[in-house]
Structure formats: structure tokens, C-alpha cells
Amino acid sequence: MPTALILGASRGIGRELARQYLTDGWRVIATARTQEQCDALAAAGMVAYPLDVARAESIAGLGWHLDDEKIDTAWLVAGLYGPRHDGFPSEADFDAVMHTNVLAAMRLLPIVAPLVAQRRGRLAVISSRMGSIGARTASIGTLYRASKAALNSVLKDASIDFGPQGAICAAFHPGWVKTDMGGGEADIEVEESVAGLRATLARLTAADNGSFLNYDGTLIPW
Ligand SMILES: NC(=O)c1ccc[n+]([C@@H]2O[C@H](COP(=O)([O-])OP(=O)(O)OC[C@H]3O[C@@H](n4cnc5c(N)ncnc54)[C@H](OP(=O)(O)O)[C@@H]3O)[C@@H](O)[C@H]2O)c1
Structure with missing residues (x-):
């Protein structure tokens, strides 16, 4: 039975990824921030571990739990949009968005x-x-944009380090998805996004290592 690891599975895209892999017969290791969320994931049949991606000691704890695991597919999903205005960013907003979207990846991917x-x-x-x-035509959400550009850089480095060891690493755009972050006006349902994300990742080969892809498999310029 293959094992999927979903980092950030309490709701939205992460929760649906966990649900679809479980339905397909995978063993699913899922993380969430609170004990209540972990209990809900465990009750659904997953192995659940607590993880706040913005806290180093929480990441270290997850690393301990994963020590003997071998993972067939891993998704780092947890993310934060941050302020809905594009004025001067407060240090607190900057830190929250960058720690959640970038620093977490720098700490989690090596594990x-x-x-x-x-x-x-x-x-x-x-x-x-x-x-x-490369594909940018608007500037709204400037802090979030900067954080995801930096996340892409971290992913690219992981692909260079771990691709030769056998891992196929990729960054994904999930579409504009109807979740708490995407809102009710978004283009697609979470089930459609996740079905596309899973199918696209599953058909990647070593030649695709280090790509940036839309959920439907279309390449996106860095
Ligand atoms: N929806 C879209 O249209 C869209 C488009 C492009 C990219 N994305 C990306 O897709 C990913 C999932 O977003 P979503 O749409 O599913 O949003 P969502 O419904 O708002 O869910 C965000 C998820 O991230 C988790 N999270 C945030 N900060 C965390 C932290 N410090 N530690 C652990 N978990 C944390 C949340 O956990 P809690 O429940 O504990 O808060 C929740 O599970 C994000 O990376 C987002 O940037 C979404």
C-alpha cells in the first residue's frame, strides 16, 4: 500500500488531497495544527500528527514521528495569504506569511x-x-506573491538536491479554488483541483523534476 504525506490537511485543498488518497486505498499520513483536527483525521482512518509549520519545534517533532517512514508521495499544502491590502506590510504580517509559506518549506523539505x-x-x-x-500581469497580493516566488525557489533547490537521489519534485498551482482562501467566487471546486493535482503529479517522470505546473499539467513560467 503506497503512503501519502499531506502537510496541512485540516481543511481546503489539503483535506481533499488526504480524502482522495485514502479513498483510493493509500495509507495517508496527515498533519494539522490542533489536537481536535488531528482527532478528526484519525477518525477518518489516517495517521495524524500535529504540525504548526511556522514553529521550528513542531517541525522537529514531526521529523521524529517520520523517522522510519518511507513516503511515496508528499504534498506541502499549508499556506497563508496574509493581508488583503497591498499597503506597507507590517512586520507581523510579513513574518507570518514568509514563515508559513517559505521558512516552513526550507525546514520541511530537507526532512x-x-x-x-x-x-x-x-x-x-x-x-x-x-x-x-514570468506570467505576472497584476500586482495585487504583493506579499503573498513574493512568498510563493520564494517558495518556488526553495522547491527548485530541493529538485536539484534530491532529484539525483530519486525524488521527482514539482511546484503546483491548484487553480483558483473554492476554499476558505479562494472564496466562493473562485473558478473550480476543490474536488476538481485535487483530482487534477494528483493525476498530474502521478504522471510526472524524472524529466519533469523541478517543474512549475498548473493542476491540469500545463507548464507555468517561473
Ligand atoms: N484556494 C486557491 O484558490 C489557491 C490558489 C493558489 C494557491 N493556493 C494555495 O493552496 C494551499 C491550500 O490553500 P486552501 O485554498 O486549501 O486554503 P485554506 O482553506 O485557507 O487552508 C489553508 C490551510 O493551511 C493551513 N495552515 C496555515 N497556516 C498553517 C500553519 N502555521 N501550520 C499548519 N497549517 C497551516 C491551514 O490550517 P488551519 O486550519 O490550522 O488554519 C489550512 O489547512 C495554500 O498553500 C494556498 O496558498 C490556493
């Missing part, structure tokens, strides 16, 4: 990628098209 490489598996981060510099 998770070797476990994925052992299985010659797949490692994906949920980025955003808003982080693309």
Missing part, C-alpha cells in the same frame, strides 16, 4: 525529501500562479 527519495517517489508543494514572475 521529507530523503524519505521520498528512498521510494523514488514524488514531492510537491502547493505554490500559486501568483508567485510566477
Whole structure:
């Protein structure tokens, strides 16, 4: 039975990823911030561990739990949009968005990628098209855009380090998805986004290591 690791599975895209892998017969290791959320994931049949991606000691605790695991597919999903205005960012907003979207990846990928490489598996981060510099035509959400551009850089480095060890690493845009973050006016339902994300990641080959992709498999410029 293959194992999927979903980092940030309490709700939205992460929760649906966990649900779909479980339905397909995978063993699912899922993380969430609170004990109540972990209890709900465990009750659904997953192995659940607490994780606040913005706290170093929480990441260290997860690393201990994952010590003997071999992971076929891992998704780093947890993310924060931050302020809905584009004025001068407060230090608190900057730190919250950058710690959640960037620093967490810098700490988590070195823990998770070797476990994925052992299985010659797949490692994906949920980025955003808003982080693309090459495809950018608007500036709204400037702090979030900067954080996802930086996340893409972290993913690219992981692909260079862990691709030769067997891991296929990719960054994904999930579409504009109807979740708490995407809002009710978004383009697609979470089930459609996640079905596309899973299918696209599953068909990647070593030649795709280090790509930035839309959920439907279309390449996005960095
Ligand atoms: N929805 C879209 O249209 C869209 C588009 C492009 C990219 N994305 C990206 O997709 C990912 C998932 O977003 P979503 O749409 O599912 O949003 P969401 O419904 O707002 O869910 C955000 C998820 O991130 C988790 N999270 C935030 N900070 C965390 C932390 N410090 N530690 C652990 N978990 C944390 C949340 O956990 P809690 O429940 O504990 O808060 C929740 O599970 C994000 O990275 C987002 O940037 C979304």
C-alpha cells in the first residue's frame, strides 16, 4: 500500500488531497495544527500528527514521528495569504506569511525529501500562479506573491538536491479554488483541483523534476 504525506490537511485543498488518497486505498499520513483536527483525521482512518509549520519545534517533532517512514508521495499544502491590502506590510504580517509559506518549506523539505527519495517517489508543494514572475500581469497580493516566488525557489533547490537521489519534485498551482482562501467566487471546486493535482503529479517522470505546473499539467513560467 503506497503512503501519502499531506502537510496541512485540516481543511481546503489539503483535506481533499488526504480524502482522495485514502479513498483510493493509500495509507495517508496527515498533519494539522490542533489536537481536535488531528482527532478528526484519525477518525477518518489516517495517521495524524500535529504540525504548526511556522514553529521550528513542531517541525522537529514531526521529523521524529517520520523517522522510519518511507513516503511515496508528499504534498506541502499549508499556506497563508496574509493581508488583503497591498499597503506597507507590517512586520507581523510579513513574518507570518514568509514563515508559513517559505521558512516552513526550507525546514520541511530537507526532512521529507530523503524519505521520498528512498521510494523514488514524488514531492510537491502547493505554490500559486501568483508567485510566477514570468506570467505576472497584476500586482495585487504583493506579499503573498513574493512568498510563493520564494517558495518556488526553495522547491527548485530541493529538485536539484534530491532529484539525483530519486525524488521527482514539482511546484503546483491548484487553480483558483473554492476554499476558505479562494472564496466562493473562485473558478473550480476543490474536488476538481485535487483530482487534477494528483493525476498530474502521478504522471510526472524524472524529466519533469523541478517543474512549475498548473493542476491540469500545463507548464507555468517561473
Ligand atoms: N484556494 C486557491 O484558490 C489557491 C490558489 C493558489 C494557491 N493556493 C494555495 O493552496 C494551499 C491550500 O490553500 P486552501 O485554498 O486549501 O486554503 P485554506 O482553506 O485557507 O487552508 C489553508 C490551510 O493551511 C493551513 N495552515 C496555515 N497556516 C498553517 C500553519 N502555521 N501550520 C499548519 N497549517 C497551516 C491551514 O490550517 P488551519 O486550519 O490550522 O488554519 C489550512 O489547512 C495554500 O498553500 C494556498 O496558498 C490556493
